[in-house]
Amino acid sequence: MFDIIVVGAGPAGLTAAIYGCRAGKSVLLIEKSGFGGQMTNSPKIENYPAFTSVSGTELADRMVEQVMAQGAEVEFAEANKISKTENGFLVETDNGSYFGDSVIIAVGAKHRRLGVPGEDALIGNGVSFCAVCDGAFFAGQEVCVIGGGNSALQEAIQLSENCSAVTVLQNLDRLTGEGKLIEAVLSSPKIKVIYGAAVTEFVGKGELSGVKYTVNGENLLLPVKGAFVAVGLIPEAGRFAEVIATDNYGCGIADEGCASSMEGIFIAGDCRTKTVRQVSTAIGDGACAALAACKYLENR
Numbered sequence: 001m002f003d004i005i006v007v008g009a010g011p012a013g014l015t016a017a018i019y020g021c022r023a024g025k026s027v028l029l030i031e032k033s034g035f036g037g038q039m040t041n042s043p044k045i046e047n048y049p050a051f052t053s054v055s056g057t058e059l060a061d062r063m064v065e066q067v068m069a070q071g072a073e074v075e076f077a078e079a080n081k082i083s084k085t086e087n088g089f090l091v092e093t094d095n096g097s098y099f100g101d102s103v104i105i106a107v108g109a110k111h112r113r114l115g116v117p118g119e120d121a122l123i124g125n126g127v128s129f130c131a132v133c134d135g136a137f138f139a140g141q142e143v144c145v146i147g148g149g150n151s152a153l154q155e156a157i158q159l160s161e162n163c164s165a166v167t168v169l170q171n172l173d174r175l176t177g178e179g180k181l182i183e184a185v186l187s188s189p190k191i192k193v194i195y196g197a198a199v200t201e202f203v204g205k206g207e208l209s210g211v212k213y214t215v216n217g218e219n220l221l222l223p224v225k226g227a228f229v230a231v232g233l234i235p236e237a238g239r240f241a242e243v244i245a246t247d248n249y250g251c252g253i254a255d256e257g258c259a260s261s262m263e264g265i266f267i268a269g270d271c272r273t274k275t276v277r278q279v280s281t282a283i284g285d286g287a288c289a290a291l292a293a294c295k296y297l298e299n300r
């Protein structure tokens with residue numbers, strides 16, 4: 001039996017483990033693939049305080065070192081189910097089951113990919129999922145945004161502040177986001193929308209040089225070095241909807257202190273309902289969730 005079981009070892013989970021251990025609690029960290037989560041896909045992070053520029057892998061390595069030094073136990077397994085027991089919670093994984101007095105869900109989210117050639121190879125080298133993270137790398141240049149919903153429109157507006165031009169490639173014949181965002185996009189002199197545009201390939205060797213797409217069967221190429229894919233987010237918390245309340249997108253609903261609808265379960269990072277998904281906000285959540293879990297354990 002552990003005091004705290006943390007599911008997911010991205011920045012939120014790693015921070016939760018550090019805070020839990022430092023509060024003298026026994027902590028088990030369960031991770032299904034590799035330490036560090038999404039940030040390990042980023043070769044350059046330039047908005048994390050104290051580092052002018054750092055690779056996501058290096059940042060993750062430093063966090064992991066700190067977690068290990070604090071004495072957290074680690075299990076590499078995929079958590080499939082969390083259920084309430086008489087005294088706490090049972091976390092079932094593909095490699096055994098673990099009991100915890102409390103659980104912190106920090107399983108993050110995945111950006112939906114287009115699944116076209118060149119996408120995987122060029123992520124972090126021109127293909128991005130986050131204007132806040134990577135927009136500054138393309139200041140003064142032309143970029144494109146793929147998608148037409150709220151996230152895509154927000155990305156386009158944000159990019160238009162520093163980029164010379166933004167082309168929105170939308171596969172439908174209309175934009176599907178909120179009216180105000182659509183208005184802002186359509187009235188911006190820097191943003192152009194191409195409707196009925198189906199992206200077929202990201203082109204480039206080592207770095208992006210263009211985006212191939214079709215409109216009405218015609219093959220076209222947009223020569224950009226930055227392409228922002230904004231076609232949806234897949235939060236990983238949805239699979240635990242039996243024990244925690246989730247929103248329509250599958251994000252776990254939590255209060256400011258990261259407490260979920262189930263007493264004793266806390267939700268931290270990108271997998272919870274929130275508007276800003278960054279390393280710094282995930283870390284803030286990890287700290288809040290662990291401290292809230294400690295308080296819960298002490299008052300029970």
Ligand SMILES: Cc1cc2nc3c(=O)[nH]c(=O)nc-3n(C[C@H](O)[C@H](O)[C@H](O)COP(=O)(O)OP(=O)(O)OC[C@H]3O[C@@H](n4cnc5c(N)ncnc54)[C@H](O)[C@@H]3O)c2cc1C
Nearest residue numbers: 008010011012032037038039079108133269270277278279
């Ligand atoms: C390409 C890219 C570049 C980015 N660049 C920046 C940047 O420059 N600056 C910035 O601030 N942010 C950046 N971000 C965003 C940032 O990485 C995320 O906001 C942050 O990683 C969220 O942390 P998290 O711990 O909540 O989730 P994640 O990082 O998603 O970590 C969740 C972890 O949980 C694990 N997991 C999931 N399900 C299970 C399960 N069932 N059982 C066990 N383990 C599970 C996953 O394998 C993963 O390791 C970037 C993201 C991407 C994809």
